[in-house]
Amino acid sequence: MLTKRIVPCLDIKDGRTVKGVNFVDLRDAGDPVALGRQYAEMGADELVFLDISATQEKRRTMHDMVLKVAEQVNIPFTVGGGISTVEDVDDLLHCGADKVSINSSAVKRPELINELSEKFGSQCVVVAIDAKEINGEWFVHLAGGTIPTEIKLFEWAKEVEERGAGEILFTSMNHDGTKSGFANEALARLSELVNIPIIASGGAGTVQHFVDTFKDGKADAALAASVFHFGEIPILDLKKELKQQGIPVRL
Amino acid sequence: MDLKIVNYGAGNIKSIQFAFQRLGYNAVLTNDPNALIKADKVIFPGVGEASSAMAKLRESGLDTIIPELKQPVLGICLGMQLMCKHTEEGDTKGLGIFDADVKRFSNQVKVPQMGWNIVRNLKSDLFKGINEGDYMYLVHSYYAETCEEAIATTDYEIEYASALENDNFFGVQFHPEKSSKVGERLLQNFLEL
Numbered sequence: 001m002l003t004k005r006i007v008p009c010l011d012i013k014d015g016r017t018v019k020g021v022n023f024v025d026l027r028d029a030g031d032p033v034a035l036g037r038q039y040a041e042m043g044a045d046e047l048v049f050l051d052i053s054a055t056q057e058k059r060r061t062m063h064d065m066v067l068k069v070a071e072q073v074n075i076p077f078t079v080g081g082g083i084s085t086v087e088d089v090d091d092l093l094h095c096g097a098d099k100v101s102i103n104s105s106a107v108k109r110p111e112l113i114n115e116l117s118e119k120f121g122s123q124c125v126v127v128a129i130d131a132k133e134i135n136g137e138w139f140v141h142l143a144g145g146t147i148p149t150e151i152k153l154f155e156w157a158k159e160v161e162e163r164g165a166g167e168i169l170f171t172s173m174n175h176d177g178t179k180s181g182f183a184n185e186a187l188a189r190l191s192e193l194v195n196i197p198i199i200a201s202g203g204a205g206t207v208q209h210f211v212d213t214f215k216d217g218k219a220d221a222a223l224a225a226s227v228f229h230f231g232e233i234p235i236l237d238l239k240k241e242l243k244q245q246g247i248p249v250r251l
Numbered sequence: 252m253d254l255k256i257v258n259y260g261a262g263n264i265k266s267i268q269f270a271f272q273r274l275g276y277n278a279v280l281t282n283d284p285n286a287l288i289k290a291d292k293v294i295f296p297g298v299g300e301a302s303s304a305m306a307k308l309r310e311s312g313l314d315t316i317i318p319e320l321k322q323p324v325l326g327i328c329l330g331m332q333l334m335c336k337h338t339e340e341g342d343t344k345g346l347g348i349f350d351a352d353v354k355r356f357s358n359q360v361k362v363p364q365m366g367w368n369i370v371r372n373l374k375s376d377l378f379k380g381i382n383e384g385d386y387m388y389l390v391h392s393y394y395a396e397t398c399e400e401a402i403a404t405t406d407y408e409i410e411y412a413s414a415l416e417n418d419n420f421f422g423v424q425f426h427p428e429k430s431s432k433v434g435e436r437l438l439q440n441f442l443e444l
Contacts, residue, residue, distance in 0.1 A: 040431065071272065071273075073436060075429060113350055120299065166363060
């Protein structure tokens with residue numbers, strides 16, 4: 001049976017992890033490669049590296065990082081942040097990234113999704129969608145959730161699937177950072193609407209939140225950052241508990 | 252060991268090279284038929300769309316070279332699918348090394364299948380030290396039907412062949428290079444065949 005995936009997300013700036021990480025004795029907790037390896041050994045199913053560097057120049061550092069991760073980590077990983085052209089993706093895949101995640105650039109120019117899936121295959125195209133529920137309706141937001149748009153979440157999700165996205169990474173801005181659980185109602189609706197995998201993001205605080213997002217939110221994977229980085233939820237314990245509660249996981 | 256990866260412009264080859272590097276081997280990319288014929292072991296990778304991948308193989312004449320190889324050959328993902336008789340993807344005739352047809356998952360399940368799934372009914376030395384029920388990482392929309400040449404099966408909507416073997420030819424639907432320690436064991440096994 002296909003298992004549900006647990007995906008730690010690392011924010012990267014200038015080739016270093018940004019938010020503090022404090023879950024193991026790592027000499028250098030800012031080294032994304034060492035962290036990635038550690039997570040792989042702890043049972044993470046996939047990794048996401050999100051580049052928040054501001055300039056193109058700094059992005060070259062990202063290429064070096066991706067190469068090193070590919071060299072040393074034996075599980076799949078996705079790279080996101082600032083990707084806006086076919087060439088960007090070509091570079092990252094050549095460095096060994098398994099998938100890329102695009103967000104604002106897809107909203108600004110939706111054809112990019114078609115171009116990427118035709119050139120590289122849907123399997124490596126993750127479309128990240130940040131959305132916020134306003135008066136009962138979900139609207140897509142840009143630039144890390146800071147810029148609202150008129151685009152409706154469910155319409156956009158359907159469109160990205162039709163354009164060839166292989167997966168959707170959905171972050172609820174209402175839940176992100178709250179540690180009060182994932183946006184399971186919206187997630188379940190998304191999962192029924194489209195026929196590609198959905199990664200739930202935003203709101204993880206407890207083990208039960210993961211259980212709920214797989215059961216009620218019908219998510220295929222769940223992404224989180226701080227609960228993993230600070231050792232609040234050890235991945236192995238999480239997966240054991242998920243299994244206990246009847247959710248298929250790789251142990 | 253002279254380990255070669257068939258280079259026909261398909262997919263994430265870096266990951267495969269790095270996986271062998273972690274095992275202490277240098278896998279070299281080539282599209283030179285002579286280099287492939289002389290190699291001790293050949294990896295036939297593939298990510299992307301079947302009909303355009305087959306077209307690339309034909310352009311370089313590799314479609315006739317690969318089925319004639321005598322040493323152990325390992326097809327990975329689309330590589331394995333192209334070694335089958337036919338695939339529904341782009342209605343493409345394959346290399347015919349495996350007596351299996353490749354079909355698309357129905358929309359009863361999410362397509363692509365993406366993630367970790369179990370391999371079982373393991374039959375070959377390729378799976379030495381790997382247990383029934385171990386997990387491999389898969390990303391695919393098309394699958395090979397179970398057949399006599401199946402050396403592993405996986406369940407997603409139906410039971411399908413997740414690995415195939417015919418003489419010196421092996422194919423795996425999953426990505427051993429991305430399947431943690433279990434995948435590394437399989438690659439090691441392949442090198443020891």
